[in-house]
Amino acid sequence: GNSVTQMEGPVTLSEEAFLTINCTYTATGYPSLFWYVQYPGEGLQLLLKATKADDKGSNKGFEATYRKETTSFHLEKGSVQVSDSAVYFCALVPLQAGTALIFGKGTTLSVSS
Amino acid sequence: GAGVSQSPSNKVTEKGKDVELRCDPISGHTALYWYRQSLGQGLEFLIYFQGNSAPDKSGLPSDRFSAERTGGSVSTLTIQRTQQEDSAVYLCASSLVAGNTEAFFGQGTRLTVV
Numbered sequence: 001g002n003s004v005t006q007m008e009g010p011v012t013l014s015e016e017a018f019l020t021i022n023c024t025y026t027a028t029g030y031p032s033l034f035w036y037v038q039y040p041g042e043g044l045q046l047l048l049k050a051t052k053a054d055d056k057g058s059n060k061g062f063e064a065t066y067r068k069e070t071t072s073f074h075l076e077k078g079s080v081q082v083s084d085s086a087v088y089f090c091a092l093v094p095l096q097a098g099t100a101l102i103f104g105k106g107t108t109l110s111v112s113s
Numbered sequence: 114g115a116g117v118s119q120s121p122s123n124k125v126t127e128k129g130k131d132v133e134l135r136c137d138p139i140s141g142h143t144a145l146y147w148y149r150q151s152l153g154q155g156l157e158f159l160i161y162f163q164g165n166s167a168p169d170k171s172g173l174p175s176d177r178f179s180a181e182r183t184g185g186s187v188s189t190l191t192i193q194r195t196q197q198e199d200s201a202v203y204l205c206a207s208s209l210v211a212g213n214t215e216a217f218f219g220q221g222t223r224l225t226v227v
Binding site for chain 1: 146154155156158169206211212215219
């Protein structure tokens with residue numbers, strides 16, 4: 001079946017540190033891949049996405065590259081800020097048309113100044 | 114509307130009672146999704162609608178859970194004979210069409226069964 005596995009949190013970093021949150025997936029064919037973010041007290045919102053192999057999604061300084069050879073979509077940011085503290089969810093949409101997002105369990109990031 | 118609206122935002126109910134959770138999607142969005150968010154469990158898919166049809170209801174945990182959507186707009190998630198393990202945040206999302214398009218989420222309904 002289709003599934004997403006994320007690294008366990010919480011991840012605690014100092015401001016300006018480098019961030020990596022690992023995400024791997026299991027799916028038939030080549031799904032579309034997403035990172036969603038949930039800031040404290042807010043709803044989930046799309047952070048970035050990639051729809052085919054070797055695509056790189058980027059937004060707000062975050063990047064993730066679709067790697068089909070390792071079935072991964074790791075989230076990275078070169079220099080985190082306190083305002084990046086949130087829960088990050090990796091997700092996929094299977095290849096079949098008209099299907100729902102499948103999410104990982106989420107990774108909590110806490111950035112201190 | 115401007116965003117996905119869910120009501121109520123908080124609901125406390127006694128074990129054994131029925132509850133209805135409402136979701137009002139973004140106008141023009143044909144796909145609507147329900148998820149459940151629990152501590153340590155991430156986002157659990159429950160059901161989605163394309164128009165008024167539910168092509169995938171595989172995530173509904175038991176026959177106490179049901180959902181409907183009328184007029185291709187508002188959806189209601191009903192939980193009958195609530196149990197304490199039903200306590201969670203229930204999230205609704207909508208997108209233009211189901212599949213490879215951005216989903217927009219509501220703020221959720223926090224359900225507490227006592």
